[in-house]
Amino acid sequence: MALNEGLKKHQQKVHLNTIQIVKDTVTAMKELNPNKPISRKNLLDLLKDEGTERHAISPATLYKPEYLKIWNEKLYEKRLKNNLKVKEELVETEIYELKQIVSNLKKEGEKKESKINKLLLDIESLETDKKVARKERRELEDLNEKLYGLLLECDSLLALKGLSVSQVASSLAEGIEYITKKFN
Incomplete structure (x- = not known):
């Protein structure tokens, strides 16, 4: 097995593990208080390691699309629409330039x-x-x-x-x- 393949497998394993941690935390938050909106701060507080007070997941990681979709679907959809709008504008500009x-x-x-x-x-x-x-x-x-x-x-x-x-x-x-x- 090549080094890159081993590294890719490890990264994929960590990624899947992180997604599962976020899903489990969001499920727990909804069960504890179903009416309270999930915020990044509340989510990070639950993801803190009690011994070191460090977050189990990087705060920036939560804003990546695959994680954002889990804990804040509205913000994910808003960003997705904005990204699509930007892409549409870029495509329109490119079409105009090509014409x-x-x-x-x-x-x-x-x-x-x-x-x-x-x-x-x-x-x-x-x-x-x-x-x-x-x-x-x-x-x-x-x-x-x-x-x-x-x-x-x-x-x-x-x-x-x-x-x-x-x-x-x-x-x-x-x-x-x-x-x-x-x-x-």
Whole structure:
């Protein structure tokens, strides 16, 4: 048997013994004078050890709920009601605080949900832009291929006539410069 278990058994035995002592004393007081209310002082006086004048039970012990119920049921019920009232108030306060927390969490959730929806719309927009950019890139690649093919064809034709692309380009640049000066 562990030390704690032995101690618990001893405490339980003392507790049960004390309850029985209080019950027996209250029964004796009621038998002696059934009309006289039982007070803590009268109860303690009966519980005194005659040799040492010490109380067999601590005065504070009599106000513990399990003992108070035996000798002063009205005070026990009053304290019980007060304790229940205090507990109800605490529960009401806790319920109010929890409702506030829930309300705040709902507001935060709505804000986050709104932000998520905006981000989803942004993603859809970016995906559309990405598709358009891919399409444009493919079109530019196709155009680039066609222009490169035309350039190769022109280069072949120019080579047949004994000209090069750089000669034609410089002549073209001179022509553009001449036209620009003339019309400005």
